[in-house]
Amino acid sequence: MILKVARLGHPVIRAQAHPVDPAKIAAPEFQRLIDDMVETMREYSGVGLAAPQVHLSLQIAVLEVDHHPRYPEMPSVPLTCLINPIVTVTDRAPVDEWEGCLSIPEMRGKVPRFRQLRVTALGRHGEPLDFIADEFHARVIQHETDHLKGEVYLDRMPDLKSLSHLLEWQRYALTPGK
Numbered sequence: 672m673i674l675k676v677a678r679l680g681h682p683v684i685r686a687q688a689h690p691v692d693p694a695k696i697a698a699p700e701f702q703r704l705i706d707d708m709v710e711t712m713r714e715y716s717g718v719g720l721a722a723p724q725v726h727l728s729l730q731i732a733v734l735e736v737d738h739h740p741r742y743p744e745m746p747s748v749p750l751t752c753l754i755n756p757i758v759t760v761t762d763r764a765p766v767d768e769w770e771g772c773l774s775i776p777e778m779r780g781k782v783p784r785f786r787q788l789r790v791t792a793l794g795r796h797g798e799p800l801d802f803i804a805d806e807f808h809a810r811v812i813q814h815e816t817d818h819l820k821g822e823v824y825l826d827r828m829p830d831l832k833s834l835s836h837l838l839e840w841q842r843y844a845l846t847p848g849k
């Protein structure tokens with residue numbers, strides 16, 4: 672089922688999300704929620720979706736990049752579900768790249784993110800995950816885990832001057848031939 676996406680201004684987008692009780696992960700309702708989040712992310716061509724974006728203040732995020740129309744040159748990221756993620760920055764070198772957000776529709780902004788992270792979390796069946804994410808993968812995880820803290824990419828922009836409406840961005844910010 673495709674879920675309704677909350678936009679910036681809805682209080683759930685600015686709330687600190689609650690940890691998931693690991694004992695509840697196996698429940699059919701919880702598994703259905705993960706399926707619905709994945710379906711919603713794909714429907715709206717997102718590379719990630721956090722539970723607060725579907726009006727649930729829970730520490731859950733899904734991500735997937737597979738020859739994405741918005742980021743065709745970016746390396747693929749397999750479908751991943753992160754429950755109660757903990758992120759440790761392992762390389763603080765800033766990398767600038769454009770971001771958008773399903774909760775801030777039709778906008779793009781240039782956001783600095785850390786280059787590399789270590790991520791520990793529970794997977795969709797409660798299995799422990801522990802991995803290193805680099806570059807664009809690290810960016811998507813920073814964007815989604817910010818949502819779990821009530822933060823959005825605008826908060827990470829040191830300079831709002833790159834903030835662009837999607838149509839103007841396509842016209843002026845994307846290099847020709849891209």
Ligand code: NI
Pocket residue numbers: 771772773774814818
């Ligand atoms: Ni977002």
